[in-house]
Amino acid sequence: MQDRPPRSQSNPRQKPYYRRKTCRFCEDKTLPLDYKAPHVLKDFITERGKILPRRITGTCARHQKSLSTQIKRARIMALLPFTVHD
Amino acid sequence: MNLYEVMFILDPDMGEEEREKVLARFKSAISKNKGDLIRIDDQGLKSLAYKINKKSRGHYHLAYLEGPGAMVAEIERLLRIDENVMRFVVVRQEEHVTRADLERTASVEEKAEEKTPGGEEIPEQAETGADNAG
Numbered sequence: 079m080q081d082r083p084p085r086s087q088s089n090p091r092q093k094p095y096y097r098r099k100t101c102r103f104c105e106d107k108t109l110p111l112d113y114k115a116p117h118v119l120k121d122f123i124t125e126r127g128k129i130l131p132r133r134i135t136g137t138c139a140r141h142q143k144s145l146s147t148q149i150k151r152a153r154i155m156a157l158l159p160f161t162v163h164d
Numbered sequence: 165m166n167l168y169e170v171m172f173i174l175d176p177d178m179g180e181e182e183r184e185k186v187l188a189r190f191k192s193a194i195s196k197n198k199g200d201l202i203r204i205d206d207q208g209l210k211s212l213a214y215k216i217n218k219k220s221r222g223h224y225h226l227a228y229l230e231g232p233g234a235m236v237a238e239i240e241r242l243l244r245i246d247e248n249v250m251r252f253v254v255v256r257q258e259e260h261v262t263r264a265d266l267e268r269t270a271s272v273e274e275k276a277e278e279k280t281p282g283g284e285e286i287p288e289q290a291e292t293g294a295d296n297a298g
Contacts, residue, residue, distance in 0.1 A: 156173065156251060159213040
């Protein structure tokens, strides 16, 4: 899906090259996926506090599932915001 | 018997004496319901991500228990009744976690702290990827 080869920059109609995203929790087994580690979860929410989709972060299905659970727990415990107002 | 993790936030404005009482009640509820307290950590005052009961700070506690499922219901009831408990969450530990693990686990935050510096790169790249995909 996201692993197209690099192409020439001269043709504007061609998609530019971008690196394939990988699941950070698969890459780094020591990275805690836990509601008690909100600074890790922070990378996976928007500035407004919404959960970022897999398509943006590259997280695998299994980890995204547990990620969303952990973010929701962290919200309950006021470690992460439900929403960020202006 | 299952292993559980209980995190709860106590009112930061209550006295030390009262806090001891709440913890004592918590402990006796565990033992009365055939459970066993493995460890309880006082994580100190932390600022909350949003205000709860008009307070912007809370006194966080993290406890690990072993006990039957019926104990959990009883503990949840107790925590819900107590007005000094601002929030709580009970999480059952996965099968592979052993009691010994919980006895010695350092808090997750500390371990994770070392990891964070490299963590800022990915979301940014992801953002550009999304623009292209759209």
